[in-house]
Amino acid sequence: MQKENYVPAPAETPSRRGGMFRTKSVEQSILDTDEPDSRLRKDLTAWDLTIFGVAVVVGAGIFTLTARTAGNVAGPAVSLAFVFAAIACGLTAVCYAEFASTVPVAGSAYTYSYATFGELVAWIIGWDLILEFALAASVVAKGWSQYLGTVFGFESATVQLGSITFDWGAVTLLIVLGVLLAVGTKVSSRVSAIAVAIKLGVIALVLVLGITYFKASNLSPYIPPSQPADDGASGLHQSLFSFVTGAGDSSFGWYGLLAAASLVFFAFIGFDVVATAAEETKNPQKAVPRGILGSLLIVTVLYVAVTLVLTGMVPYTELAGENATLATAFAIHGVDWAKTVISIGALAGLTTVVMVLFLGQTRVLFAMARDGLLPRWLAHTGKRGTPVRLTVIVGIVCCVLAGFVEFGTLEEMVNIGTLFAFVLVSVGVLILRRTRPDLPRGFRVPLVPLIPVLAVAACLWLMVNLSVETWLRFLVWMLLGFVIYFAYSRHHSLLGKKEALAKD
Numbered sequence: 327m328q329k330e331n332y333v334p335a336p337a338e339t340p341s342r343r344g345g346m347f348r349t350k351s352v353e354q355s356i357l358d359t360d361e362p363d364s365r366l367r368k369d370l371t372a373w374d375l376t377i378f379g380v381a382v383v384v385g386a387g388i389f390t391l392t393a394r395t396a397g398n399v400a401g402p403a404v405s406l407a408f409v410f411a412a413i414a415c416g417l418t419a420v421c422y423a424e425f426a427s428t429v430p431v432a433g434s435a436y437t438y439s440y441a442t443f444g445e446l447v448a449w450i451i452g453w454d455l456i457l458e459f460a461l462a463a464s465v466v467a468k469g470w471s472q473y474l475g476t477v478f479g480f481e482s483a484t485v486q487l488g489s490i491t492f493d494w495g496a497v498t499l500l501i502v503l504g505v506l507l508a509v510g511t512k513v514s515s516r517v518s519a520i521a522v523a524i525k526l527g528v529i530a531l532v533l534v535l536g537i538t539y540f541k542a543s544n545l546s547p548y549i550p551p552s553q554p555a556d557d558g559a560s561g562l563h564q565s566l567f568s569f570v571t572g573a574g575d576s577s578f579g580w581y582g583l584l585a586a587a588s589l590v591f592f593a594f595i596g597f598d599v600v601a602t603a604a605e606e607t608k609n610p611q612k613a614v615p616r617g618i619l620g621s622l623l624i625v626t627v628l629y630v631a632v633t634l635v636l637t638g639m640v641p642y643t644e645l646a647g648e649n650a651t652l653a654t655a656f657a658i659h660g661v662d663w664a665k666t667v668i669s670i671g672a673l674a675g676l677t678t679v680v681m682v683l684f685l686g687q688t689r690v691l692f693a694m695a696r697d698g699l700l701p702r703w704l705a706h707t708g709k710r711g712t713p714v715r716l717t718v719i720v721g722i723v724c725c726v727l728a729g730f731v732e733f734g735t736l737e738e739m740v741n742i743g744t745l746f747a748f749v750l751v752s753v754g755v756l757i758l759r760r761t762r763p764d765l766p767r768g769f770r771v772p773l774v775p776l777i778p779v780l781a782v783a784a785c786l787w788l789m790v791n792l793s794v795e796t797w798l799r800f801l802v803w804m805l806l807g808f809v810i811y812f813a814y815s816r817h818h819s820l821l822g823k824k825e826a827l828a829k830d
Contacts, residue, residue: 346811347444348821350697352765355431355441358696359605366606366692367510367711372613372620374515375600378685379621381518381678382596384525384628385466389672390651391593392633397645399577400586401550405633407586408593412626414788415594417781418748419622420771421755423615426601427768428758430610434601435747436690440697442754442761445822449815451750452694453807457743457800459687460720462595463500463680464727465740470676471495471728476669496728503681504721507688508714514681521674528671529628532652532664533635539659540638550642552579588741588791593629595744596679597622598751599686611768684724688716698820699811742792742800745785752781 359366370378396404425438436455440448471483474495483495506514600617604610632652636645639655656664692713695704704716755771755778771777816822 346446346816348825349442349444350440350821352429352441352762355429355437359431366707368606368608369510370515370603370607370613372616375603375607375613375617376620377515377519377522378603378682379597379600379617380624381522382599382682383594383621383625384522384529385675385679388529388593388629388632389668389675390469391590392629392636393645393650393652393654394648395586395590396633396637396642397647397650399582399589401547401578401642402545402637403549403583404586404590404637405630407583407590408626408629408633410587411591411594411788412622412629414591414781414784415597415622417777417784418752419597419618421752421778421781422598422601423618423769424755424767424771425751426604426614426618427611428765430604430607430614431693434598434686434690435751437693438754439750442757443750445819446811447750449699449811450804450807451747452690452699453804453810454743454746455690456687457803458595458740458747459599459683459690460724460727462740463683463687464724464731466676466679466683467496467499467724467728468493470499470673470680473669473672473676477666477673490730493729497725499677499680500684500721500725500728503684504717506681507685508712508717510712514685518678518681521678524674525671528667529632531667533631535661535664536635536639536655540635542638544638544641549580549583550578552581553577584791588788591741591745591788594625595740596682598744598747599682603685603689615769684720687720688713691716691720698818698823699815739796739799739803742789742796745789748785749782752778752785
């Protein structure tokens with residue numbers, strides 16, 4: 327039976343705040359991981375986490391986003407846009423690394439926020455992570471489905487059911503990955519390792535073959551002159567920064583470069599998923615920081631190398647349009663067979679992206695359910711040490727989204743949700759350093775408070791370069807989260823029940 331009212335650990339420091347701003351101590355978070363009915367199995371190593379990190383980050387971005395962003399938004403400066411995004415991620419990554427080594431518990435930013443900002447903010451960040459992981463997994467599954475047809479030679483992995491289009495390819499992928507995750511994270515890690523090896527081999531081929539067509543003249547001008555966007559976008563479709571400053575919607579130039587950095591940030595999403603597996607890791611104090619920082623370093627080098635080769639192969643104007651990919655550059659040079667090879671790499675890459683995003687979503691929800699903010703029966707793990715119930719529910723939701731919904735510009739919703747989580751984690755490091763300096767930290771952010779402050783500034787900068795439309799959708803999503811918290815979560819919180827008993 328699960329315990330509805332836990333007993334604080336002797337080392338627990340009681341919260342001085344009550345109500346919706348009550349905090350959950352680090353000691354209690356760690357103590358909760360030993361509950362027999364909701365205990366996750368510790369199978370993962372630093373190597374497994376690095377594979378997970380590379381697996382989730384190297385996917386659609388490197389095969390499709392690089393070409394489209396170069397041709398439509400930034401030109402050859404897309405490589406600099408990736409550097410800007412990587413700096414923001416790197417600054418945040420060290421903050422995640424400190425938290426993960428201090429609080430080696432499932433839930434990532436949700437758990438960290440509970441220990442620093444309090445329950446309401448923790449709920450909001452958990453709600454925000456639902457937006458990040460579930461929506462991203464569904465978006466990427468649809469991208470996987472598109473490549474499936476290219477590799478196996480059929481037109482589309484969809485069927486028409488009356489007026490509704492059903493993406494059977496995306497749904498099949500999600501079902502298979504759901505089964506693997508239910509079996510165990512170690513099995514999932516082994517599958518990821520195979521897929522990572524395939525896509526890294528394809529990327530190596532792209533670099534070696536592409537460099538033979540490289541012309542330095544194609545990189546000039548590195549930052550093309552600014553020009554109005556040719557899609558007629560204006561108003562709510564322009565970036566918040568452009569809207570506020572009156573610059574209007576534009577492509578290329580410095581405004582285009584900044585917008586590109588916010589867009590390619592989507593390609594880095596996922597390194598924070600490594601932190602969600604902290605509770606399932608052997609020696610998490612050392613393994614999780616190594617997994618986070620190691621995977622981010624590897625993928626940054628890969629992204630910059632690929633974008634430089636890509637924009638050196640052909641003039642960036644040849645990559646304009648929504649259908650441009652890495653294969654487009656090779657097709658221009660008559661290397662048509664490269665399309666199939668790149669599609670195989672993309673298929674392998676996107677498989678692992680969906681798998682790790684799926685994993686991250688279940689672990690965040692697991693942590694929220696264990697705290698009572700979601701129904702407690704969802705935090706059941708069973709004999710295999712995996713949250714099978716949550717895996718099934720998340721799988722069904724993602725199948726519905728990927729199978730029947732056309733996302734369009736909703737990809738930007740993933741970016742803004744992730745950046746918001748990054749901001750809170752970075753601020754949280756400063757708060758926990760001040761409130762709990764006594765906690766053992768396997769990894770410490772250097773140059774505090776400079777690094778966390780720079781991380782917050784970089785993430786906010788990327789956020790304001792997302793569209794006004796995205797900001798409005800994000801606010802609506804957050805308001806919905808507040809409604810659910812006050813209608814259900816606040817009244818079922820285990821910490822709240824303990825607080826009420828203490829008053830009685």
